[in-house]
Amino acid sequence: MQYKALVTSFVALAALNACAGSSLNPGLQAPRTNSQANLNSLAARRNQPVESLVERTRMEKHLAALSGKTQVGPEGLIPERGSVQGRALTRAYLSKALEGIGYKAEPHAYRTNGTNMTARLMADVPTDEYIVVGAHMDSVKNAGADDNASGTVAVLEIATVLKQLPNRKVNVLFAWFDEEEIGLIGSRYLAKELRKQGMKISSMHNIDMLGWDGDKDRTIELAQPDGILWDYYNMVNKTHGLNIPFDRTNTGQSDHESFHNEGFHSICISEEYTSGDMTPHYHRKGDTFETINLDYLTSSTRLVAAVVGDLSLKVPAPANIQRTPNDRFPSRKRELHGSYDEHLH
Numbered sequence: 001m002q003y004k005a006l007v008t009s010f011v012a013l014a015a016l017n018a019c020a021g022s023s024l025n026p027g028l029q030a031p032r033t034n035s036q037a038n039l040n041s042l043a044a045r046r047n048q049p050v051e052s053l054v055e056r057t058r059m060e061k062h063l064a065a066l067s068g069k070t071q072v073g074p075e076g077l078i079p080e081r082g083s084v085q086g087r088a089l090t091r092a093y094l095s096k097a098l099e100g101i102g103y104k105a106e107p108h109a110y111r112t113n114g115t116n117m118t119a120r121l122m123a124d125v126p127t128d129e130y131i132v133v134g135a136h137m138d139s140v141k142n143a144g145a146d147d148n149a150s151g152t153v154a155v156l157e158i159a160t161v162l163k164q165l166p167n168r169k170v171n172v173l174f175a176w177f178d179e180e181e182i183g184l185i186g187s188r189y190l191a192k193e194l195r196k197q198g199m200k201i202s203s204m205h206n207i208d209m210l211g212w213d214g215d216k217d218r219t220i221e222l223a224q225p226d227g228i229l230w231d232y233y234n235m236v237n238k239t240h241g242l243n244i245p246f247d248r249t250n251t252g253q254s255d256h257e258s259f260h261n262e263g264f265h266s267i268c269i270s271e272e273y274t275s276g277d278m279t280p281h282y283h284r285k286g287d288t289f290e291t292i293n294l295d296y297l298t299s300s301t302r303l304v305a306a307v308v309g310d311l312s313l314k315v316p317a318p319a320n321i322q323r324t325p326n327d328r329f330p331s332r333k334r335e336l337h338g339s340y341d342e343h344l345h
């Protein structure tokens with residue numbers, strides 16, 4: 001109920017922004033940085049590609065906190081994110097981090113003990129169009145550094161840097177999903193709610209496991225890219241000079257599927273899960289901070305930041321897109337658990 005009101009306000013806000021000058025409705029604006037210092041830093045950064053603002057050390061700090069490596073404050077450690085308490089601590093951490101960079105943290109409580117975290121970045125030009133960037137924040141009962149503190153931190157970093165990109169023409173909704181591990185629960189509730197509310201979502205980008213690169217080839221997998229997304233990722237990879245090798249797969253069973261099923265174009269970005277260069281600690285106690293390849297996490301996050309940045313600026317998709325069906329590509333089942341208490345192998 002609480003979120004229904006909030007989501008209604010997303011639509012109402014967009015409608016108001018669309019028909020009235022944004023300066024007429026200052027009280028209705030989503031949180032924005034507009035201090036002089038921030039304006040100056042915006043000006044200074046105007047000519048920098050947004051992905052160059054992605055910082056490895058900032059991501060490392062968040063990753064250490066979320067995977068129980070370092071204390072998050074008086075609460076102590078987050079040793080796992082598979083219990084009610086662990087997930088509550090995770091939301092509290094995200095909430096504080098978001099507020100620290102000028103966002104309003106907007107929890108989406110969809111059922112008892114099920115709460116996603118969200119935050120919105122409104123475009124500089126009023127619009128009702130949104131891009132969703134998300135990752136699941138829960139783990140099985142382990143540190144879950146790769147699965148999925150890596151994705152959680154990547155989304156937080158993208159939220160951090162996109163705020164500094166001027167002239168955005170599309171809103172961005174950042175989402176950290178609860179209860180993915182027990183069946184994509186949080187993302188299903190959110191995607192259904194947004195569909196019901198008529199939110200116009202042009203693409204959804206899900207990041208799930210982005211911290212392992214055993215063969216050091218920097219390759220990432222792009223799973224089930226809908227519509228223009230495969231071509232768009234390839235285009236941005238070239239135009240921004242990132243040159244990251246991609247594998248295309250048809251692997252589902254993560255939160256992109258929830259949005260795809262509601263008719264939104266989606267994609268999942270991950271380490272090489274389908275082709276096997278993936279963490280050997282998947283769903284095991286050994287999925288710890290020390291096993292994460294931070295250079296890989298950083299370079300991959302830069303790519304997604306660049307793509308979402310260009311989409312938010314409405315940089316056009318390449319011409320002559322060949323839409324190859326996703327089922328022509330390999331897939332590999334992901335493990336979904338019936339409960340967080342399921343035996344860890």
Ligand SMILES: [Zn+2]
Nearest residue numbers: 147148208209
């Ligand atoms: Zn995962």
